[in-house]
Amino acid sequence: MKAGVIGAGAWGTALAQLLAADGQAVTLWALETDVVDAINGARENPLYLPGITLAPSIRATSAMADLGDCDMLLVVSPAQHLRSVVAQAPAGVPLILCSKGIEAGTGLLMGEVARAAQPTSPIAVLSGPTFAHEVAKGLPTAITLACDNAVLGAQLAARIARPAFRPYLSDDVTGAEIGGAVKNVLAIACGVADGAGLGLNARAALISRGFAEMTRFGLARGARAETLAGLSGLGDLVLTCSSTNSRNFSLGQGLGEGRSAADLLSNRRTVAEGAFTAPVLRDAARAAGVEMPVVEAVCALLADAAPLGTVIDALLARPLRPE
Ligand SMILES: NC(=O)C1=CN([C@@H]2O[C@H](COP(=O)(O)OP(=O)(O)OC[C@H]3O[C@@H](n4cnc5c(N)ncnc54)[C@H](O)[C@@H]3O)[C@@H](O)[C@H]2O)C=CC1
Ligand SMILES: O=C(CO)COP(=O)(O)O
Missing domain, CATH: 3.40.50.720 (NAD(P)-binding Rossmann-like Domain)
Known part of the structure; x- marks a missing residue:
């Protein structure tokens, strides 16, 4: 063998x-x-x-x-x-x-x-x-x-x-795949919060609300909730959203410090998967009618489409809703 x-x-x-x-x-x-x-x-x-x-x-x-x-x-x-x-x-x-x-x-x-x-x-x-x-x-x-x-x-x-x-x-192959793919995008969001000095409350909010997005998307694609709450979903989300050892988190930190995505992504040898997954995930979520506002915000920053302050304000100004 x-x-x-x-x-x-x-x-x-x-x-x-x-x-x-x-x-x-x-x-x-x-x-x-x-x-x-x-x-x-x-x-x-x-x-x-x-x-x-x-x-x-x-x-x-x-x-x-x-x-x-x-x-x-x-x-x-x-x-x-x-x-x-x-x-x-x-x-x-x-x-x-x-x-x-x-x-x-x-x-x-x-x-x-x-x-x-x-x-x-x-x-x-x-x-x-x-x-x-x-x-x-x-x-x-x-x-x-x-x-x-x-x-x-x-x-x-x-x-x-x-x-x-x-x-x-x-x-649950689909559940394991979706957890690993989505957490990379959410790790970028948590890195942004860190780089922009938004505090630990903001990070915890992004992890929790990001997990809600992962769950909505996963369930729409046939994943099981317990898989998303397990090692390949929530477990990896918590790890990657809490450490500068994560390439995705570090990429987000750079964005949060005000650097452009084009600058951060040029000439990298190691891979920050969330940068590639984010726009595909956003499109798949829109097509399935699944709301993913944190993922949308990450996409806007990766496309250098809006200033950081505008993206953060838009997330905070979303209509109040039940948890
Ligand atoms: N690094 C980690 O701690 C973990 C990484 N992963 C996943 O493993 C996958 C690989 O990541 P890493 O090993 O970290 O990569 P890495 O960032 O350390 O290295 C980049 C890799 O991309 C390869 N590459 C570049 N151009 C290529 C091409 N045209 N065709 C084939 N390969 C090409 C390079 O040979 C190299 O192996 C990613 O999907 C990542 O999300 C999963 C768990 C942990
Ligand atoms: O997937 C990982 C840990 O489980 C590695 O995360 P990064 O690709 O963000 O470094």
Whole structure:
């Protein structure tokens, strides 16, 4: 049995380290050849996960064909590149999707994209409150593993569970995907509140009212409320909205300090998924008749469409309503 990981950003590298820590062989596909060379040579990924010495049983490669002997593949590319990497992956092997986002242009969730790109591969989703650096260091972490095939889900959970890494099984794939995608947009909003000095009351309000938006949207798409209230929804929302370790939160902080989105997003190497998901989510919510005012506000700031003060005033001036 050999695990493959597609994508050697921070999260793919941390997951490879988790799976290889007890000596199991892991093949890690990276886009960049300098990342492949650094992992195989110096046992480090200085570009995306600096400061972590990687296990000797991780072998990095830039050839997808090298994943041919793997019995499960963790897909950890940015959401907007998931379609292209899954299309190149070996067919028929269970895919564990770890990317958080909604595809621009199609509005599809990651499972829908993967099924279109690789129709014969069984699919599961892994999502939850999991900063890559903490997992790579072996710190305790719990996560949702969602799969609509209970037998396969249990097999995959057993394969990835470690003493300090606990997957909780769910059959609500849509719920797990929506929680992970929406929380990134809400983390930008909380970062804005922090950068603009709006205080901790404002942050708590954004988390709570943002969670109400996540729940409304999720229920409209067939997700279950308990999934949204679990690790992959509320759990990840709380983590990402509370820490500058989050790239989405940090992006929001910059916006809150008055910097333009164009400036903040140009020339970034690491991904802040919420910036891509926000406009797609807004359009999907409008089409479904679901109100998402916090998401709308984030979209306005990301498009540099309105001054910060105007966006904040508009949110506060919304008609009073029942909770
Ligand atoms: N970093 C974290 O703590 C966590 C990240 N995630 C999710 O994992 C996914 C990947 O994020 P990170 O590993 O943090 O990435 P990262 O921001 O560390 O690195 C960027 C990644 O994008 C890849 N990339 C750039 N252009 C590409 C292309 N054309 N085709 C394929 N790949 C390309 C790079 O090779 C690199 O692997 C995201 O959806 C993120 O939301 C989920 C949980 C935790
Ligand atoms: O998804 C994450 C933690 O669960 C990582 O969040 P950021 O992408 O905002 O850094």
